Amino acid sequence: MPQFSGISSFESNETKLSVAGCWLVMGATRYRSPVKKFCAFYRGKLSLATQLVAPIALALGVAGGVVGSWVIGPTDWWDPDSFRINVASAIVGALIGIPFALVGLAFVTANREERVRLDDITKLTNRAWERFKSSVIAATPPAITSHLTTDGADVDEIVKKTLIRLSHYRALAGVPPGTGPYDENIITTPEKIDEQEIRREFDELISELEGAVFKIRGAVDDTTFVSRTWTELRMRWDYLYGEIRTRRITEGLGWIPGELELDLETRLKSSPPLHAVLAALGPVETLIADLKTYTAQPTLDYLLNPIYFLTTADTLNTIKVGPPSMLAVTELGKLRGTVLEADRDESWRSRAKLDD
Numbered sequence: 001m002p003q004f005s006g007i008s009s010f011e012s013n014e015t016k017l018s019v020a021g022c023w024l025v026m027g028a029t030r031y032r033s034p035v036k037k038f039c040a041f042y043r044g045k046l047s048l049a050t051q052l053v054a055p056i057a058l059a060l061g062v063a064g065g066v067v068g069s070w071v072i073g074p075t076d077w078w079d080p081d082s083f084r085i086n087v088a089s090a091i092v093g094a095l096i097g098i099p100f101a102l103v104g105l106a107f108v109t110a111n112r113e114e115r116v117r118l119d120d121i122t123k124l125t126n127r128a129w130e131r132f133k134s135s136v137i138a139a140t141p142p143a144i145t146s147h148l149t150t151d152g153a154d155v156d157e158i159v160k161k162t163l164i165r166l167s168h169y170r171a172l173a174g175v176p177p178g179t180g181p182y183d184e185n186i187i188t189t190p191e192k193i194d195e196q197e198i199r200r201e202f203d204e205l206i207s208e209l210e211g212a213v214f215k216i217r218g219a220v221d222d223t224t225f226v227s228r229t230w231t232e233l234r235m236r237w238d239y240l241y242g243e244i245r246t247r248r249i250t251e252g253l254g255w256i257p258g259e260l261e262l263d264l265e266t267r268l269k270s271s272p273p274l275h276a277v278l279a280a281l282g283p284v285e286t287l288i289a290d291l292k293t294y295t296a297q298p299t300l301d302y303l304l305n306p307i308y309f310l311t312t313a314d315t316l317n318t319i320k321v322g323p324p325s326m327l328a329v330t331e332l333g334k335l336r337g338t339v340l341e342a343d344r345d346e347s348w349r350s351r352a353k354l355d356d
Contacts, residue, residue, distance in 0.1 A: 038107065041106075041107055042103070045106065046103070046106055050102055050103075050106070053099070053102075054099040054102055054103055055099070057095045057098060057099045058095070058096065058099040058100075060095050061091075061092050061093075061094070061095025061096035061099075062096065117251070118251060118253070118351040119351060121244075121247050121248060121251060121253065121351070122349065122350065122351040124244060124247075125244050125248065125349050126349055128236070128239055128240050128243075128244050129240065129343070129349060131236055132233070132236040132237055132240055132339075133339055133343055135229075135232055135233050135236055136233060136335060136336060136339045137336065137339075138229075139229045139230070139233060139332070140332040140333070140335060140336040143219050144219045144220060144274075144332065145329045145332060145333060146219075147215050147216055147218075147219040147220075148216065148219070148220075148277065148325040148326070148328055148329045149325070149326070149329055151212050151215045151216050151219075151325070152216065152277065152321045152322040152323075152324070152325025152326065153321075153322040153325070154212045155209065155212045155213060155216070155281075155284055155321040155322070156320050156321055156322045158205065158208045158209050158212055159209070159284060159287065161205065162202075162205045162209070162287070162291070165201060165202070165205065169198055169300075195299075195300055198295075198300060199295050199300075202291055202295050203295065205291070206288055206291050206292060206295075209284065209287070209288050210288060213281055213284060213285060213288070216277065216281065216321070216325070217281070220274050220277060220278065226272050226274045226275060226278065227272065227275075229272075230272040233268060234268050237264065237265075237268050241261075241265065251353070252353045253350075253351065253352070253353060254347055254348040254349075254350065254352070255348050256342050256348050257342070257345065257348065260338055260341060260342045263334075263338045264335075264338055264339070264342075267331065267334065267335050267338070268335075270331075273324075273327060273328035273331040273332055274328050274332075276324035276327065276328065277321065277324045277325050277328050279319070279324075280319050280320060280321040280324050280325075281321060282319075283319050284321060
């Protein structure tokens with residue numbers, strides 16, 4: 001059978017086209033993101049006039065170059081007319097160069113502006129986050145949690161011991177049993193009340209109570225300090241959550257993971273955990289002041305007064321220092337842990353876009 005060279009040539013060209021097609025597909029896949037980015041820039045950043053003039057001028061310039069090089073070039077009319085060749089060359093060059101210059105310059109300028117904008121947002125994010133994190137760490141030091149863990153329960157124990165001793169001395173003073181919350185601890189004896197011994201014992205109880213309360217007050221400070229610290233935390237979080245988060249999402253940048261963000265928002269919207277601790281210390285400090293006043297009187301009538309005792313015992317049995325202290329330790333520890341976990345993930349604070 002005779003072989004036709006045309007068929008062989010066709011097969012060879014088909015093979016070359018297939019290879020070229022593969023390279024084009026691979027190149028399109030590899031550079032899909034830059035091409036997509038350039039197309040978005042071309043449609044969104046350039047003016048309508050530039051979008052229309054650039055492709056028209058580019059097409060005319062290429063067409064003029066082809067005609068001048070392969071159609072008119074070899075003729076007699078074209079060769080001697082160097083001036084027209086120069087003019088035509090300048091026009092062709094301008095028609096090719098100007099679109100590239102316009103689009104390229106605008107593309108470079110837009111990219112530079114975007115880089116500057118993203119760098120500014122990243123710097124603002126890091127600065128705002130560091131300020132917020134430092135405030136959280138300052139508001140949740142180990143000293144506070146350590147004192148609350150032990151001293152809150154100590155206060156409750158000393159208060160209980162004080163009320164038991166009051167019940168005991170009330171019984172010795174002749175107050176009928178069953179009228180106090182700790183009457184089951186009373187040991188009724190016919191002994192005579194030694195007022196000096198009572199004063200000495202209550203002085204020791206007062207000293208113990210003051211010491212335990214002072215430890216908590218020394219770690220927590222006062223209500224004004226707690227409110228101011230929590231308000232500062234809330235303001236810095238509001239700036240992060242409102243201003244910084246909005247700008248980052250608008251630019252397509254990352255943000256704090258959803259679970260951590262929700263946890264921070266929920267905890268910082270609540271009242272300060274230390275407020276409950278300070279509120280529980282109020283009745284205890286009132287008890288201390290009353291004990292000081294009554295033990296300093298010439299007689300112990302006020303100290304053993306059943307009406308005062310029942311009112312005080314009822315209040316102190318309702319408000320405890322230990323439970324709110326442990327709750328505050330838990331809440332402060334979780335807040336600190338959430339912030340440190342978010343701090344370890346640096347990806348949400350970077351300038352990398354989510355679709356890159």
